[in-house]
Amino acid sequence: MADENQPQAPKKGLGAVLEEAKEGARALKEKVQEEAAALKEPEKTQLFRSIFRVKHDDQPRNRSLSVLTNVFFHLHPAKINRDAVRYNYTWGMGGITFFLFLVLSFTGILLMFYYHPTKAQAFRDILYLEHDVPFGKLLRNMHRWGAHLMIITVWLHMFRVFLTGSYKRPREFNWCVGVLLLVLTLLLSFTGYLLPDDQLGFWAVTVGTNMARATPLLGHEGPLGAELGMTPFNDVRFALLGGSIVDSNALLRSYIWHCIAIPLVAFIFMVVHFWRVRKDGGISGPAPVMLETEMKDPRKGPRPVIMTPSGTPPRP
Amino acid sequence: MDWHQLWQIISTPDNVPIVAILFLIPFYTWYGLRQALANDRLIAELEADPQKAKTHHRKTQPWKPGWEKEVHVWPYLMRMEFLVALIVTVILMVWSITLNAPLEEPANPNLTMNPAKAPWYFLGLQEMLVYFDPWIAGVVMPTLIIIGLMAIPYVDANPLGNGYYTFKQRRIAILSFGFGFIVLWISMIIIGTFIRGPGWMWFWPGQTWDHNRLVFEVNRDLHEALGLPITSMWAKSIFGGLVVGLFYLGAGYAVHKLMTINEFTRRILRRMSLVQYVTIQFFFITMLSLPAKMVLRLVFRIKYVWVTPWFNV
Numbered sequence: 345m346a347d348e349n350q351p352q353a354p355k356k357g358l359g360a361v362l363e364e365a366k367e368g369a370r371a372l373k374e375k376v377q378e379e380a381a382a383l384k385e386p387e388k389t390q391l392f393r394s395i396f397r398v399k400h401d402d403q404p405r406n407r408s409l410s411v412l413t414n415v416f417f418h419l420h421p422a423k424i425n426r427d428a429v430r431y432n433y434t435w436g437m438g439g440i441t442f443f444l445f446l447v448l449s450f451t452g453i454l455l456m457f458y459y460h461p462t463k464a465q466a467f468r469d470i471l472y473l474e475h476d477v478p479f480g481k482l483l484r485n486m487h488r489w490g491a492h493l494m495i496i497t498v499w500l501h502m503f504r505v506f507l508t509g510s511y512k513r514p515r516e517f518n519w520c521v522g523v524l525l526l527v528l529t530l531l532l533s534f535t536g537y538l539l540p541d542d543q544l545g546f547w548a549v550t551v552g553t554n555m556a557r558a559t560p561l562l563g564h565e566g567p568l569g570a571e572l573g574m575t576p577f578n579d580v581r582f583a584l585l586g587g588s589i590v591d592s593n594a595l596l597r598s599y600i601w602h603c604i605a606i607p608l609v610a611f612i613f614m615v616v617h618f619w620r621v622r623k624d625g626g627i628s629g630p631a632p633v634m635l636e637t638e639m640k641d642p643r644k645g646p647r648p649v650i651m652t653p654s655g656t657p658p659r660p
Numbered sequence: 661m662d663w664h665q666l667w668q669i670i671s672t673p674d675n676v677p678i679v680a681i682l683f684l685i686p687f688y689t690w691y692g693l694r695q696a697l698a699n700d701r702l703i704a705e706l707e708a709d710p711q712k713a714k715t716h717h718r719k720t721q722p723w724k725p726g727w728e729k730e731v732h733v734w735p736y737l738m739r740m741e742f743l744v745a746l747i748v749t750v751i752l753m754v755w756s757i758t759l760n761a762p763l764e765e766p767a768n769p770n771l772t773m774n775p776a777k778a779p780w781y782f783l784g785l786q787e788m789l790v791y792f793d794p795w796i797a798g799v800v801m802p803t804l805i806i807i808g809l810m811a812i813p814y815v816d817a818n819p820l821g822n823g824y825y826t827f828k829q830r831r832i833a834i835l836s837f838g839f840g841f842i843v844l845w846i847s848m849i850i851i852g853t854f855i856r857g858p859g860w861m862w863f864w865p866g867q868t869w870d871h872n873r874l875v876f877e878v879n880r881d882l883h884e885a886l887g888l889p890i891t892s893m894w895a896k897s898i899f900g901g902l903v904v905g906l907f908y909l910g911a912g913y914a915v916h917k918l919m920t921i922n923e924f925t926r927r928i929l930r931r932m933s934l935v936q937y938v939t940i941q942f943f944f945i946t947m948l949s950l951p952a953k954m955v956l957r958l959v960f961r962i963k964y965v966w967v968t969p970w971f972n973v
């Protein structure tokens with residue numbers, strides 16, 4: 345029954361079939377060409393728009409949006425003091441420090457794939473890295489020299505911030521965050537020093553932690569330490585090393601401080617640091633110079649103990 | 661002259677950063693001060709000509725009317741960041757390809773390294789151990805350095821020089837930071853690296869590190885050096901306390917002189933609260949105690965100034 349209702353397709357000759365196939369091929373070709381042409385403008389594709397959300401043609405509005413709508417870029421403001429983009433004001437030192445932190449995290453994670461924090465294996469793992477792991481030596485060198493370089497760049501960053509008076513109101517607190525970052529950077533480097541478990545690291549850490557013995561009150565050789573019942577087995581040095589000598593517990597503790605605890609804390613403080621740079625009104629300068637004659641003497645009368653609250657404009 | 665010894669120190673891989681510092685610190689000091697002096701000239705010009713001060717854009721950077729004060733981060737800042745990241749990567753790569761990270765023998769508690777040195781960035785603290793007992797050099801001083809650094813923004817009552825390089829408007833601040841950072845911290849690291857050899861003894865650059873060297877130097881306490889007939893613990897404690905107290909008074913007087921050296925610094929002083937003044941005094945005097953003790957120790961061979969049953973200074 346169904347057969348009867350269906351219109352019988354007319355028998356086609358070979359030529360007609362070929363013609364139809366050609367037609368189909370032409371349509372396909374056109375579609376391919378069309379889509380290929382569309383690929384020349386990737387920013388119009390659905391994929392692209394779903395990732396980047398806004399147009400990226402060269403208009404002031406879109407230049408701003410490309411910064412503001414990207415979670416990584418929006419650490420930046422959309423616009424910035426025209427003289428601050430030159431190298432000579434900030435020396436780029438804060439940025440370089442952060443970049444080195446990223447490089448160190450990257451190489452550090454790769455190193456962790458090859459390293460066991462145990463007395464039996466640590467030193468051998470380093471030898472293995474140096475001689476057998478492809479690019480292992482390069483990896484280790486980059487991690488080591490990157491760490492040294494980061495310390496130098498933190499110091500230079502601090503020096504720059506001081507020379508430009510950038511710690512002055514309203515950036516006092518960010519300077520303090522910076523000081524903590526400086527300490528954390530040094531501690532990161534120091535805890536890493538022990539990990540190869542060689543003579544260099546062992547004695548450096550021994551010398552370093554021996555000082556902790558002398559902590560007043562909390563060290564067994566420090567002033568008033570013995571009087572408070574401190575011994576080599578319960579003082580602050582013992583807590584740092586997990587023992588009375590630099591041994592396997594010290595290696596493990598070093599490893600955990602170095603690979604987990606300090607990087608995490610440092611990262612959190614960096615987030616705060618960058619956030620504060622933005623909230624304090626961006627980079628401090630280069631600002632127009634102020635003249636001595638424009639400095640007004642403070643009002644007479646009772647004054648807060650430290651200074652007027654941070655964030656309020658300087659006293660006129 | 662033992663060039664080999666010197667070369668050995670310089671080419672120790674972990675010392676290469678210090679060689680880099682020897683170049684980088686002077687360079688950036690010059691780079692910053694050069695901009696400071698340029699700004700100072702501009703400031704002098706504007707102070708001499710109040711009319712110009714009203715119209716000038718007050719920067720040494722070029723400026724034309726009609727220029728935007730701000731530029732887009734994309735691309736003007738980001739291309740710089742990208743370039744800098746690229747350059748740093750290249751430097752780090754070249755450094756890592758040409759120089760291997762050190763690896764010594766496996767750790768061995770029975771084989772003492774001599775000299776056993778802290779990593780270079782802590783050599784300043786280790787060098788301080790020569791002049792002070794460990795509880796001061798290793799615990800109190802680092803703590804004070806950290807707290808002192810954090811206190812800087814809260815005790816600097818000078819509102820000028822916020823956001824631009826200047827020397828003229830912040831002489832004391834810049835000179836004292838330079839003193840602490842470059843003269844004390846960096847140069848102690850350099851002493852620790854280049855001068856200190858086996859037994860933490862003083863070897864001039866180029867002098868051979870002699871592991872059997874003996875030094876017959878007698879370090880005395882101050883009261884012995886002065887030949888004072890003091891023997892009882894109480895007398896020693898009181899005498900030392902007096903000397904330290906006198907040092908605080910003398911250094912405090914000098915710091916006060918510095919803070920009132922001209923009309924400008926006196927104006928800044930008038931802006932300060934008492935807490936700020938006392939904090940500055942405390943940290944300056946403490947900072948000065950290091951070079952004071954260095955001279956006493958290196959020149960006069962004095963070990964302790966203040967001897968008590970509980971602690972020695």
Ligand code: HEM
Pocket residue numbers: 434436437438439440441442445498501502505508510511515518519520521522523525526529614617621626627628629
């Ligand atoms: C891990 C260490 C650090 C990182 C990654 C870091 C990163 C940065 C970055 C990227 C900036 C933006 C401006 C620039 O590049 O100079 C900045 C600004 C700043 N940093 Fe840091 N910093 C670090 C440590 C420090 C230290 C040790 C201090 C001071 C003791 C400090 C104090 C400041 C201040 C006050 C600003 C604002 C400067 C201005 O507005 O001109 N930072 N930091």
